């Protein structure tokens with residue numbers, strides 16, 4: 001049963017959501033392949049199996065809304081305002097060229113080669129610069145929408161946090177501040193069951209991280225993080241609540257981290273996590289779940305659902321033929337731009353360090 005927000009999504013929306021899921025997955029596996037091939041260096045943090053959280057949460061935002069992503073949300077930088085045209089330079093999200101140049105550490109990246117991952121942002125595109133200090137996404141986000149409200153705006157901010165980050169003192173301080181001031185801050189908790197090598201039962205004494213909301217007197221919603229419609233539904237509920245001036249919410253999205261913390265953690269991951277737990281956690285691939293829902297809704301036939309079988313496959317097994325050509329073509333434009341881009345001149349090393 002679809003909720004009231006998801007019921008309004010059209011067949012075109014369903015196809016767009018599925019393509020976005022494919023694109024987020026392809027981003028992940030293609031980068032792993034590029035690294036294995038020796039065309040890319042640096043650590044990668046996989047969002048494999050967690051794509052429905054990014055796609056579903058971003059889909060209903062207004063262009064002017066803000067986001068505050070972290071290490072596991074790299075596709076969010078280009079998926080923001082994606083509905084306004086994947087290649088539309090005016091849309092309120094980063095281009096695929098910018099994001100790939102960032103991953104490759106090239107001149108065309110927002111960070112001009114200072115880092116290869118999520119330490120980027122764009123004031124113009126309403127993307128808050130990501131910070132490595134876990135839960136540091138939330139106070140920055142609260143400040144941004146506080147200022148926006150004072151200026152008469154109605155923007156909402158989505159902050160993304162792993163469940164491990166909720167143990168930080170600043171998580172409490174910032175959510176409490178947002179609650180007291182009724183700020184339009186939607187705090188998404190990507191509960192992927194692991195924070196580096198720490199399982200959830202060593203992080204928190206309750207089952208549902210959404211219950212943290214009770215302590216602040218705000219709504220705490222739970223979404224099936226493998227189901228893009230359910231994420232969309234719960235986030236839209238929280239977004240409308242926030243936009244109408246009622247204040248913040250927490251949306252816990254239940255999911256499972258498919259691989260190690262980063263690709264440097266790959267082999268060890270197999271040892272500290274029971275293999276049956278990992279197999280179980282990966283068994284509800286968000287692409288497969290979406291296809292089943294589309295067949296049930298009549299927006300895809302059973303035969304069509306067998307096309308592009310990327311679901312359930314890791315980077316080593318999957319090929320480009322497992323993805324829709326529109327997805328492969330789009331990301332390839334970003335990858336080729338980044339590979340051919342230059343590195344900044346060495347003199348830039350001290351740039352942005354001291355006031356010019």
Ligand SMILES: Cc1ncc(C[n+]2csc(CCOP(=O)(O)OP(=O)(O)O)c2C)c(N)n1
Nearest residue numbers: 072132133134162163164165192194195196
């Ligand atoms: C304040 C702080 N402590 C520790 C770290 C190191 N660190 C980076 S990611 C991470 C695990 C985060 O787990 P979680 O919040 O569940 O997110 P996930 O990686 O599972 O998506 C840790 C401990 C950090 N970046 N900041």
Ligand SMILES: [Mg+2]
Nearest residue numbers: 162163194195
């Ligand atoms: Mg986690």
